[in-house]
Amino acid sequence: VQLQASGGGLVQAGGSLKLSCAASGRTAGTYHMGWFRQAPGKEREFVAAIDWSGRSTYYADSVKGRSTISRDNAKNTVYLQMNSLKPEDTAVYYCAYERGSMLTMVRHPSGVDYWGKGTLVTVSS
Numbered sequence: 001v002q003l004q005a006s007g008g009g010l011v012q013a014g015g016s017l018k019l020s021c022a023a024s025g026r027t028a029g030t031y032h033m034g035w036f037r038q039a040p041g042k043e044r045e046f047v048a049a050i051d052w053s054g055r056s057t058y059y060a061d062s063v064k065g066r067s068t069i070s071r072d073n074a075k076n077t078v079y080l081q082m083n084s085l086k087p088e089d090t091a092v093y094y095c096a097y098e099r100g101s102m103l104t105m106v107r108h109p110s111g112v113d114y115w116g117k118g119t120l121v122t123v124s125s
Contacts, residue, residue, distance in 0.1 A: 001025045003116030005095050010122045011085055019080040021095030021116050032102040033071060033078040036109055037091035037121075044094065044109065048080060051102045058106055063089075085123045092118040 007019040019035065034049035048069040049058045057069050063082070071078045078095060097114040098105035105112055 001027055001097055001114045003095050003097055003114055005093065005116040005119040008093060008119030008121045010124065013085060013087055013123055013125050015085050015123070016081070016083045017085065017121060019082070019093055019095075019119060019121075021078045021080075023076040023078075023097055023114075027076050029099065031113075032098045032105060034096045034098070034102070034105055034112075035069065035078075035080045035093055036096060037089075037093045038118075039088075039091040042091075046106050046109065047093070049096075049102050049106050050078060056102070058102070082121075085121075087123045087125045090121060090123050092120050094118045 002024050003021055005021045011017055030052035032051050035047040036044050037047050038044040046060050050069045050071050054071050066084045068081045095116040096112045098112050
């Protein structure tokens with residue numbers, strides 16, 4: 001499975017961005033997807049996750065209320081709409097693909113099945 005993330009860029013504080021991550025390859029079957037981020041000098045942290053059906057979502061407290069994760073299974077694509085961006089949102093954003101438990105993906109990202117290469121989000125103050 002290959003994951004291609006896009007949509008990052010430079011935005012002013014208070015602005016919005018929509019990230020996309022398209023999965024290709026052996027994507028048959030059910031799988032959950034998520035977004036993580038890593039800021040310079042910090043560890044990778046969870047941002048948002050969505051289950052295979054799209055009916056269940058989970059957010060980090062730091063982005064809750066400002067971000068929405070969604071997916072289009074016909075396109076094998078997951079999205080992250082981020083609003084009211086803050087300088088502390090600056091990071092490389094990675095998408096994740098997981099066939100097992102969504103909560104396991106959230107709590108133990110080291111075991112994620114596949115990672116995308118990341119897309120850089122820079123929020124200026």
